[in-house]
Amino acid sequence: MDFQARQKKLREHLSTTRFDALLISHLPNIRYLCGFTGSAGFLLMEDSSSTFFTDVRYDTQAHDEVKAAKVVIARKSVLQALGEFWGQRRKRARAWTIGIEAEHFTLADKKRLTKLRPSGVRLKDAPPLVERDRMIKDDEELVRIRAAVTLGAKLFDRALQVLHPGVKEAEVAAEMEYAARCAGVEEMSFPTIIASGARSALPHGRASERPIGPGGFVVCDFGVILSGYCSDQTRTVWVGAVPEDARRAYEAVREAQQAATDAVRPGIAVGEIDAAAREVLRKAGLGRYFTHSTGHGVGLEIHESPRVADGQREILQPGMVITIEPGVYFPGKWGVRIEDMVAVTAGGCEVLTPTSKDFLAV
C-alpha cells in the first residue's frame, strides 16, 4: 500500500484548510494512512512529518507495521503522550490549529485533550477528510476487495450445502464462518444474518437458534474481512413449495437490483441509483415494503461513504465500491433482499459478486 501517496493527498487538503495539523483517531483511517492494524492509537499529521502514538501493548506491532510515520510508545496514556509532544513542538511553533475528526472524536476525549494541550494549541472540528479520500479505491485496494468478495461468495455455496428444513439458522452461520476461517479470513465483516420464516422480514435478523422451517424465505447476508478489506453479499432462498406471491416479490427485487446496477456509472449521483431500484419496486406495487436505502460504500469498513440513498448527491467516480441491495419486507410474513458489490469503472461498473441471482428453492 502506498501510504506516502495517501498522506501526500491528505496534506493537499491541509494546505487548503485552516488546519496546521490533523489528528487522526479513527482506526480505519489510521490503517489507511500508515498501516497500523491494532486497536489503540493516534496519528498526528503535520506539514512535513507524521507521528503515530500508541501504548506499550502495541510496541512491537507498531514498529513492525507502521510506515511513513515516526512511532511513539506512550508510557502512560496515549493522550498524555500527545500533550507532551505538543509541548515540545510549541517551543518552535507559533499558534497551532489541530483538526480533530469530529465524526469520531468523543466529547470526553476532546475535554481531556483540551486540558493536556499547551496554550497556543487550538483543537478544531475537522470534516471526514480521510473518509472522502477512502471512497476512491486504488488498484491495490481493488485487488484486495475482489479477493474478499470472491472468497465471501464461496461461503454461500457452503450455506446451500447445509441449508435445509430443520437445520438451525446458527448452524448455517457456523458452517459458513468455519469455512471462512479455514480459507484465511481474519473475521466476518459483520454478524452473519441467516433469517428464516417471519425473521426474514427483519432487515437485520442475525442468525438465531431457530430451526429453518419449510414455506418461507431465508435471507443470507454475510461478509468477510480479508487482508483488511470487507465483502458484503446477500442472497435469499425459498424453502419448500413456492407460492406465486413469493416468486413475484423475488423477481421484483431482482429486477430492482438489476436496474440500480445498470444505472451505475461515473458522473451520476448516488440518489439516482437508489431511485432506479425504488422505481421498479414502486411499479410492482411494492414500494412501501422497501424500507431501507439501496446501498453503501465498502472498503476497510463494512459501511463507508457514499450512502446510496434517496436524495443523496454524491457523484459516482471510478474506483468507488458500493453495494446494491434492495429488499422488500412483509412484517410477520417474510422478506427478500438481493445484494451485490459493484466497482465503478471508467465506462460503467464491474459487478464483483459472482453468485447467481436466479430464484432458488431448496
Next chain:
Amino acid sequence: MDFQARQKKLREHLSTTRFDALLISHLPNIRYLCGFTGSAGFLLMEDSSSTFFTDVRYDTQAHDEVKAAKVVIARKSVLQALGEFWGQRRKRARAWTIGIEAEHFTLADKKRLTKLRPSGVRLKDAPPLVERDRMIKDDEELVRIRAAVTLGAKLFDRALQVLHPGVKEAEVAAEMEYAARCAGVEEMSFPTIIASGARSALPHGRASERPIGPGGFVVCDFGVILSGYCSDQTRTVWVGAVPEDARRAYEAVREAQQAATDAVRPGIAVGEIDAAAREVLRKAGLGRYFTHSTGHGVGLEIHESPRVADGQREILQPGMVITIEPGVYFPGKWGVRIEDMVAVTAGGCEVLTPTSKDFLAV
C-alpha cells in the same frame, strides 16, 4: 431483566444532578436499560417516562424487545425524530437540560443535535452514569455471565484437541469458534488470540496463518457472547520440550495471578489488586516484562469499568465482575498470560473460570 429497577436507579442519579433528562446513546447502555439489541437508536429518559427512538429497519425488533419505554420509529433520521419530539415537549416544559453521554457522543453528532434542538433545550455533557451502575451485576446478570464463562471454557478443551505443531493458529481459532457457534454463542466477544512462538510476546496477537512451531508458548485468549454477556479467558501452553526459563516464567505469572485473585474482596481498591500481581513478578525479576494492566470489568461489553490498573482507586463491591490477567512478554522470544474472570462476593470472590492453570506442554 428488571429494566424498571435499572431505570429507577438511574432516575435517582437524575434527581441529584443538574439534568432534566438523559439521552442514552451508547448501545450497551440502551440494552441494559430497555433490552434493545439492535445497532441504532437513542433512549431518552425523563423524570417519569422513557422513550426509545430507532429507524425503520428495527421497527419489528424494537417493538418486540424494548421494555419499560415507549417506541418511536423515525421516518427519516433518528436525530431528527428526537428534535421533533423535543419540539412537542417544549410546549409543556420550561428550560430543559439534557445530559448526553460524553464518553460516547461524537462532536459531529452533538453539532447536528444542537441544530435540531428547539430553543430552551440545552445539551450538557453527562458522566458515565449508566456504566457506573453496570459495574455491579445483579443476579440475573451473574447467571448469564456464569453461563458464558462456562461455555467459553469448553472452547479451550477444544483448542487442546487440535493444537499441535504444524497446525495453523487460525485453524485452532476456527475449531473453537465453530464449537462456540454450535453451542449457541451469538458471537465471539473479541477477535480470538492464538499467538504462537515469537507472536506470543504480542499481548494482542490475533490468530494468524502461521503454523504453530515446536519450542514456544501459545497464548490462547478468547471469549464468547451468550445472551448478551461476555466471557474472557486466557491460557498459555508450551509446545515441545520445556526449557527451564519458560517453566519459571509460567510459574511466576501463575503465582502473580493467584496473588491478585487472593486479594479480591469488597472494600479494597482495584489498584491494590494490580499491585499484588505486580509485586510477585517484581520479586521474580520479571516486573519490567509485565507491560499491561492486571484486568478490567466484563459484562455486556468485553471491556468495562473498573480498570484494574496501577493507582486506580475504584473500590471493589459485591457484584463486580473483573478479569485477573497478568502476563510477561519477551519481545522476539515468547510471552505468557493467564486470565480468569472473578466475581466479587460479600466475603471475597468467586473464581468463575473453571479451567486448570497447571503448566501444560503439548
